[in-house]
Structures are given as C-alpha cells and as structure tokens.
Amino acid sequence: MTEPSVALATKANMVEALNRGLHEAMAADDRVVVLGEDVAKTGGVFRVTAGLLDRFGEERVVDTPLAEAGIVGTAIGMAVYGLLPVVEIQFDSFVYPGFEQIAVHAARYAWRTKGEVPASIVIRIPYGGGVRMPELHSDSPEALFVHTPGLKVVCPSTPQDARAMIVAAIQDPDPVIFMEPKRIYRAGRQELPDEPALGDGNGTGTKHLSTARRAREGDDLAIFSYGATVPLVLDAAERLSLELGVEALVVDLRTLYPLDVEAITGAAAHCGRALVVHEAPRSAGIGAEVSSLIHERVMLDLEAPVGRVTGYDAPFPQFANEDDYLPSVDRIFAGAKKVLDF
Amino acid sequence: MSEILRIIGNGEDLDDREVPDGLAEKDLVELFRGLVLLRTFDERAVALQRQGRIGTYALYWGEEATQAGALYACEDGDWVFPSYRQNAIGILRGVAPSTVLAWWRGYGGTHGFWNPRDHRVGPICVPIATHLPHAVGVSWAAKIRKDRASALTWFGDGATSEGDFHEAMNFASVFKTSTVFFCVNNQWAISTPISRQMASETIAQKAVAYGMPGVRVDGFDPLACWKVTRDALERGRDGGGPTLIEAYCYRIMPHGTADDPRLYRDESETERWKKLEPVGRMGSFLRRLTILDDTKEEEIRAEAKETIAQAVRDMEAIAHPGQEILFEHVYRSGRPWNFDEALDELGSVERPAEVKPLGPPTSPGAGAEGKTQ
Structure with missing residues (x-):
C-alpha cells in the first residue's frame, strides 16, 4: 500500500470533509463540544467524529448514555451556559426520542428569552435510505424540523459544502438541524479549499446556511433537490440531454429552512418548467413547499404544473424493497418527461 | 428509607429543633421576607385571574418553603430552573414581578420573558420535566469550564414519571455534575394521586438507582428545605455529584385556577395539611425565637403588598403588543x-380585537374557563 501524496490527501469524501470541519471548528473555539452515542472512542459509527477525542480530550468529546432526549436536553443546558454543543444523532429515526427537546426547547429558546439566549446547538443527523439497513435506519425526517419554527434545517450534497456548512452551522447562533445524506457519505472525493467555503463561492459565514447552489446550468427544466438525490438528479439531467436534447438546470437547495426563494423562483421562471425531487414522503414535504412557492410567485412564467418525484407516504420499507421506494434515475427521468410533455 | 427532615415544629406537640448552622437572625428574616413575597404574589395572581386581568394561573400557595428555602441555600452564581409551579421564583433573584404577571397575562417578547443569564433563572418551563436536562447541562458546562456554579431544578411528583426525569438523573450521576433535583412531592398531579404515578414507597428512593443520595424533607418547613439544599450544593461543589431531594408536602390549592379538586379528592384531608403551611409556620417560629413581632411582620407584609401592587400597575401599563x-x-x-x-x-x-384574559367559571365546578360572567 502506498502512502497518499500530499495532493491526494487534500481530497476528501463527505465523511472526511465533515470531520475536517469539526476539527477546524473545535480548534478555533474552545466552547465547541461534541456529544453523542459512540462519538468519542470509535469516532462515531460513520467515523465523522474520528480523531476529535485524541485531539480535544474527553471533556469536549463525550460518549454519552444512550438517551437522545438526555443528549439534546443537556446540550441545550450547555448552550444556555455558553458552550456550543454539536450533537450526533446516530441514525435518522433515533432522533424521535429527542424530538420534544428539539421542538419545545431548542427551537424556542431564543424566542422565550427575548432573543438573548438562543439554543446554539447543531444536531447532526445521518439520514436516508439506500444503505441496506434494518428498520428505522433509513428515514428522512427533515420536514418535521422545517415545520418547527425556530430551527434552521440544512443538508449538503458535496464534501466541500458539507465542510463549509458544518463550520457555519456551529458558528450560527440559532439551532441548526444538520441533515447528512449517509448514502453519499463516501460516494466521491472532492478537492477541499484551504478555508471552509461553499463550492460555488456563494456567500460567506452564515450565508452558508441560506443559499441554494446551481449544480448544473440549463434552460429547459429546473430540477430542485437536496442531499442524496442530487447526484441522481444530475445523472437524470445527463440522460435528458442525451436522449431528449433537454437541458436541465439543477438546483441543490442546500438549505431547507429558510429556503432560498429567489434561487427557486428564478430557476423556475427561467425554464418555465420545474420538478422537485426528494426521498422523504411526499405529503407536506419540501417538494410541496417548493412547488407552492413557484406557483404563488411565477405561475405566469410556467408552461406546466410543477412535478414531484419523492418517496411515498408509506413507512420506509425493509431494505429488500428500498430501491422500489427511493427516487431512481429512471423515476426522475420519467417525472421530468411528464412535466416536459404537459 | 431516610427520615423526613424537619426543623420547625408546630408550637404544640412537635418541638422546634436548632436553627441550622449558617443561618443568622437576619437570614431568618430575609427568608421570611421571601416567603411572604411569594405568598403575596400568588394570592394576588389568583385575584387577578378571578377579575379577568390575567389568564389561567397555576397556584403554588403552600409550596413557598420549597422555593424560597431552597433558593436561599444557593449562591448567586448558581442557576435555577423552575417549572410553572415555581413561576415567580425569579422575583427573589431580580426578575421583575410585572414580567411574570405579564407572562400570565399572555404577553411575550420583552414584556413576558427575561434573559436567563441576567439572574441565572431559567424560563418558566411548561412541559413536564423537560427542564431537568437543562439544569444538568448547565452544571455540566460549568464543570467543563472549571467554574463553581451548580444548578438546581424544581419539579413535581408527576414529573418523576417522565422519561426526561430519568435521563437527566442518569446523565447527572454519570458525569458527576453539581445538580440538585428538587422534587416537590405535593402528592397530586391535577387529579392523579401519587399512588397512580408510582408504586415506589418514596420518590427519594429513586436516587438509589442512579447512585446518588436521595433525601426527604418536610416541604412545608423552609429551614429544613434550606438545610438539605445547602448540604446538596456543598456536596456537588466538592465533586460529590448530584442529589435528589424529595420535599414531602401537599397540594393545598387546586392545580390551577381552572381546576376543582372537589371532583377528585377529599378536601377534609386538605384542611389537615393546611395547618402546616409554611408562611404562618415560619412566622410563629420566628415569634417563638422573638425575632419577629407584629410590627415587624406587618412591615414585611406591607412591603410585599406594595411590591406586588406596583407590579400589577406595571403589568397593566403595558400596551397590547403589536x-x-x-x-x-x-x-x-x-x-x-x-x-x-x-x-x-x-x-x-x-x-x-385585543385578546383579553377570560374570566372565572360561572359556578364552582364549571370546569374550563371558557365561561365568563
């Protein structure tokens, strides 16, 4: 086995990029602490927190008891005292026991304290299917948090964005739900810049948590997505180009609350046709919100109603059937064709 | 199980015990002043609700010893996290009483909320037991920062059925935080008696499961509440970890202004407990010690009355928020x-049109406060 060259070592997959962002944030500010199940000694079941314990010590990198309400609740107390906790929820569905602390306290602490004491915590949630896991390791619960005023909800789809956004989330005074698409944790590597910065250079600091990114330029159909479905949308866009000569403009939403309304309406108006893709269930999902925004604001620019390709309003299946549930390139292609043929 | 610590007798068959070390005469008067201020606030709040000037209100009449006694044991740097039953505890720490009244009047923002860091008093916590992990987090953070601060949190017997109680107790004992879990066991959660909350003999014994001390105290005795809290805080500050306190008492009043206890309990039992209520009991004790006389007590009560009267004026001077x-x-x-x-x-x-608080029920037992006179 050969040692990686220095140049190769700067390339990172999403796990390594998040890990680098966490190292940077902890080194920059000693108020940052990391809490969660198995985050210290093993570095997290996905290794996102690897190396933090050795570098920053057991007071700042803590393996906690197995209790999500306790983890989120004590993190809120730490934030009230002045620390900046980063919480790892081991898998998407494990957040449900912590939901009350998130919804009734984390989301409301700023509001309840005249804006003086926001619950400045980041809750990292590896989410989503496609990794052949047992029941309740594959949910996409982001809409629950979008529907909870007081939270910011973000979801990167590239290593470079992941690193910039985790650093920005930790710096942001408001509580941030940080959705991590575990299916593409190790999907590809990207060169990381010296400093945390978004892939499109769009904004700095907290702007990292409010802007969408154009992942592909096009004039015929705007496709909106985020997280693990962004690479699938890009594949479908290539196929649309090859087979139909249709050029799709792909928007990676990146931030689910607050949505980048100008990027959304701008892209939809530019193309006149739009499609939203996500793997979470359809009803009252992000797609419904994006579709409404477009219809409310630029309906006269549309040639067709906004389409949706999403997960279904059924429990995420046992994994033998998960590929039937998840949006695929074929389903996205078909959904796009429907909007184009309207 | 540990005995119930009691210091103040009843002037009849129960003897007084020695005033604990650490409490001078002026402390006893200050503590009494706190009890009277809390009592005055509570009685005035009930009247305001009956007059339709604030909304539904959760009474704490009779529980002043668990609040003022425990708070008096805290150092200035210690944090406290109240439930709604301790809604006015902040007024003993510098929170404006008008702010607390405004909260009950339905006002938010700068009118009804405060900055917890100003007085180290957490916000009024409405959902049961969910503030316990916050107290643990604060004391844990203080430990990480090598600060001296501890945290104390109040909750009721019903809260011990909640998962957050157990998770908070467990985190505190695992990480040896300086946290005081002060359970006001008033034996009722609205209509649900303690026998329906748990099959354990005591609440204090739940501490055993978490490897921390569990102590029982007379919840109507301010000096005993002070003593157990002071001991728990000193232990915590010395690295001894958390303590669970069970303050055994009784919910003399209804759960809230919309509740009618006659529907679910024998009120002759309530009358028996009422004789032990802490403000009168502390006053009699101070008279037996000749620390208090009629003139001094009248002065303390008049001062409290004026403080709360001013708070009511301040609350009512707040314009309907935009x-x-x-x-x-x-x-x-x-x-x-x-x-x-x-x-x-x-x-x-x-x-x-401006939303006004609803008035009282038309008749006793009318239930929800939706019916105005």
Whole structure:
C-alpha cells in the first residue's frame, strides 16, 4: 500500500470533509463540544467524529448514555451556559426520542428569552435510505424540523459544502438541524479549499446556511433537490440531454429552512418548467413547499404544473424493497418527461 | 428509607429543633421576607385571574418553603430552573414581578420573558420535566469550564414519571455534575394521586438507582428545605455529584385556577395539611425565637403588598403588543424573508380585537374557563 501524496490527501469524501470541519471548528473555539452515542472512542459509527477525542480530550468529546432526549436536553443546558454543543444523532429515526427537546426547547429558546439566549446547538443527523439497513435506519425526517419554527434545517450534497456548512452551522447562533445524506457519505472525493467555503463561492459565514447552489446550468427544466438525490438528479439531467436534447438546470437547495426563494423562483421562471425531487414522503414535504412557492410567485412564467418525484407516504420499507421506494434515475427521468410533455 | 427532615415544629406537640448552622437572625428574616413575597404574589395572581386581568394561573400557595428555602441555600452564581409551579421564583433573584404577571397575562417578547443569564433563572418551563436536562447541562458546562456554579431544578411528583426525569438523573450521576433535583412531592398531579404515578414507597428512593443520595424533607418547613439544599450544593461543589431531594408536602390549592379538586379528592384531608403551611409556620417560629413581632411582620407584609401592587400597575401599563411581536426573537441571526411577507399580509387587513384574559367559571365546578360572567 502506498502512502497518499500530499495532493491526494487534500481530497476528501463527505465523511472526511465533515470531520475536517469539526476539527477546524473545535480548534478555533474552545466552547465547541461534541456529544453523542459512540462519538468519542470509535469516532462515531460513520467515523465523522474520528480523531476529535485524541485531539480535544474527553471533556469536549463525550460518549454519552444512550438517551437522545438526555443528549439534546443537556446540550441545550450547555448552550444556555455558553458552550456550543454539536450533537450526533446516530441514525435518522433515533432522533424521535429527542424530538420534544428539539421542538419545545431548542427551537424556542431564543424566542422565550427575548432573543438573548438562543439554543446554539447543531444536531447532526445521518439520514436516508439506500444503505441496506434494518428498520428505522433509513428515514428522512427533515420536514418535521422545517415545520418547527425556530430551527434552521440544512443538508449538503458535496464534501466541500458539507465542510463549509458544518463550520457555519456551529458558528450560527440559532439551532441548526444538520441533515447528512449517509448514502453519499463516501460516494466521491472532492478537492477541499484551504478555508471552509461553499463550492460555488456563494456567500460567506452564515450565508452558508441560506443559499441554494446551481449544480448544473440549463434552460429547459429546473430540477430542485437536496442531499442524496442530487447526484441522481444530475445523472437524470445527463440522460435528458442525451436522449431528449433537454437541458436541465439543477438546483441543490442546500438549505431547507429558510429556503432560498429567489434561487427557486428564478430557476423556475427561467425554464418555465420545474420538478422537485426528494426521498422523504411526499405529503407536506419540501417538494410541496417548493412547488407552492413557484406557483404563488411565477405561475405566469410556467408552461406546466410543477412535478414531484419523492418517496411515498408509506413507512420506509425493509431494505429488500428500498430501491422500489427511493427516487431512481429512471423515476426522475420519467417525472421530468411528464412535466416536459404537459 | 431516610427520615423526613424537619426543623420547625408546630408550637404544640412537635418541638422546634436548632436553627441550622449558617443561618443568622437576619437570614431568618430575609427568608421570611421571601416567603411572604411569594405568598403575596400568588394570592394576588389568583385575584387577578378571578377579575379577568390575567389568564389561567397555576397556584403554588403552600409550596413557598420549597422555593424560597431552597433558593436561599444557593449562591448567586448558581442557576435555577423552575417549572410553572415555581413561576415567580425569579422575583427573589431580580426578575421583575410585572414580567411574570405579564407572562400570565399572555404577553411575550420583552414584556413576558427575561434573559436567563441576567439572574441565572431559567424560563418558566411548561412541559413536564423537560427542564431537568437543562439544569444538568448547565452544571455540566460549568464543570467543563472549571467554574463553581451548580444548578438546581424544581419539579413535581408527576414529573418523576417522565422519561426526561430519568435521563437527566442518569446523565447527572454519570458525569458527576453539581445538580440538585428538587422534587416537590405535593402528592397530586391535577387529579392523579401519587399512588397512580408510582408504586415506589418514596420518590427519594429513586436516587438509589442512579447512585446518588436521595433525601426527604418536610416541604412545608423552609429551614429544613434550606438545610438539605445547602448540604446538596456543598456536596456537588466538592465533586460529590448530584442529589435528589424529595420535599414531602401537599397540594393545598387546586392545580390551577381552572381546576376543582372537589371532583377528585377529599378536601377534609386538605384542611389537615393546611395547618402546616409554611408562611404562618415560619412566622410563629420566628415569634417563638422573638425575632419577629407584629410590627415587624406587618412591615414585611406591607412591603410585599406594595411590591406586588406596583407590579400589577406595571403589568397593566403595558400596551397590547403589536403584531410584529409574532416574529420577534424567533431567530437570533435575523428574520427569514418570509417573516416580512407575513407581516405585510397581517397589515393588509383590519387587526382583530385585543385578546383579553377570560374570566372565572360561572359556578364552582364549571370546569374550563371558557365561561365568563
């Protein structure tokens, strides 16, 4: 086995990029602490927190008891005292026991304290299917948090964005739900810049948590997505180009609350046709919100109603059937064709 | 199981015990002043609710010893996290009583909320037991920062059935935080008696499962409440970890102004407990010690009355908050774009009439307060 060259070592997959962002944030500010199940000694079941314990010590990198309400609740107390906790929820569905602390306290602490004491915590949630896991390791619960005023909800789809956004989330005074698409944790590597910065250079600091990114330029159909479905949308866009000569403009939403309304309406108006893709269930999902925004604001620019390709309003299946549930390139292609043929 | 610590007798068959070390005469008077101020607030709040000047109110009449006694044991740097039953505890730490009244009047923002860091008093916690992990987090953070601060949190017997109680106790003992879990066992959670909350003999014994001390104290005895809290805080500060205190008492009053206990309990039992209530008991004790006389007591009561009367005037001087309050302080980092649109929409139609607190029920047992006179 050969040692990686220095140049190769700067390339990172999403796990390594998040890990680098966490190292940077902890080194920059000693108020940052990391809490969660198995985050210290093993570095997290996905290794996102690897190396933090050795570098920053057991007071700042803590393996906690197995209790999500306790983890989120004590993190809120730490934030009230002045620390900046980063919480790892081991898998998407494990957040449900912590939901009350998130919804009734984390989301409301700023509001309840005249804006003086926001619950400045980041809750990292590896989410989503496609990794052949047992029941309740594959949910996409982001809409629950979008529907909870007081939270910011973000979801990167590239290593470079992941690193910039985790650093920005930790710096942001408001509580941030940080959705991590575990299916593409190790999907590809990207060169990381010296400093945390978004892939499109769009904004700095907290702007990292409010802007969408154009992942592909096009004039015929705007496709909106985020997280693990962004690479699938890009594949479908290539196929649309090859087979139909249709050029799709792909928007990676990146931030689910607050949505980048100008990027959304701008892209939809530019193309006149739009499609939203996500793997979470359809009803009252992000797609419904994006579709409404477009219809409310630029309906006269549309040639067709906004389409949706999403997960279904059924429990995420046992994994033998998960590929039937998840949006695929074929389903996205078909959904796009429907909007184009309207 | 540990005995119930009691210091103040009843002047009859129960003897007084020695005043604990650490409490001088002036401390006893200060403690009495705190009890009277809390009592005055509570009685005035009930009257305000009956007059339709504040909304539904959760009474704490009779539980002043668990509040003022425990708080008096805290150092200034210690944090306290109240439930709604300790809604006015902040007024003993510098929170304006008018702010607490405004909270019950349905006002938010700068009118009804305070900055917890100003007085190290957490916000009024409405959902049961969910503030316990916050107290653990604060004391844990203080430990990480090598600060001296401890945290104390109050909750009721019903809260011990909640998962957050157990998770908070467990985290505190695992990480040896300086946290005092002060359970006010008033034996009732609205209509549910303690026998329906648990099959354990005591609440204090639950501490055994978490490897921490569990102590029982007379919840109507302010000096005993002070003593167990002071011991717990000293132990915590010395690295001894958390303590669970069970303050055994009785909910003499209804759960709240909309509750009618005659529907579910024998009120002759309540009358028996009422004789032990802490303000009169502390006053009699101080008279036996000749620390208090009629003149001094009248002065303390008059001062409390004026403080709360002024608070009522201040509360009622607050203008009905404007619509922009809906969107204030939701995000520290600034208002999302859709908040401005929402305000525009609100401004495009006539504003609804001012919401007033609802009056009392038309008759005892009428239930919900939706019926006004």
